[in-house]
Amino acid sequence: MRVNAVAPAVVRTKFAEALFVGREDEVAAAYPLKRLGVPEDIGSAVAFLLSAEASWITGQTLVLDGGLTLTGGVG
Numbered sequence: 449m450r451v452n453a454v455a456p457a458v459v460r461t462k463f464a465e466a467l468f469v470g471r472e473d474e475v476a477a478a479y480p481l482k483r484l485g486v487p488e489d490i491g492s493a494v495a496f497l498l499s500a501e502a503s504w505i506t507g508q509t510l511v512l513d514g515g516l517t518l519t520g521g522v523g
Contacts, residue, residue: 450506452497457513459485480515 458467458475468475468484476483493512496502511517 450503452502452505452507453509454490454494454497455509455511455513456485456490457511457516459487459490461487478516478519479513480518483514485512485514 457479458464460468460472472484490512493510497505497510
């Protein structure tokens with residue numbers, strides 16, 4: 449059995465709108481990749497973890513944050 453987790457930062461979804469609506473450029477500027485995530489970013493990572501190519505990966509948390517943790521979480 450494999451068990452992995454995905455930990456996304458702010459992703460442009462209806463659920464997260466309160467975190468960026470009206471100030472998306474400002475919020476995105478804090479990320480090294482200078483953009484918020486989109487659902488496809490997360491879906492692609494999950495698809496990889498479910499694929500045969502990831503069959504030897506287990507017990508991991510994949511942080512999907514546009515590089516935010518590289519900066520200590522601040523812009």
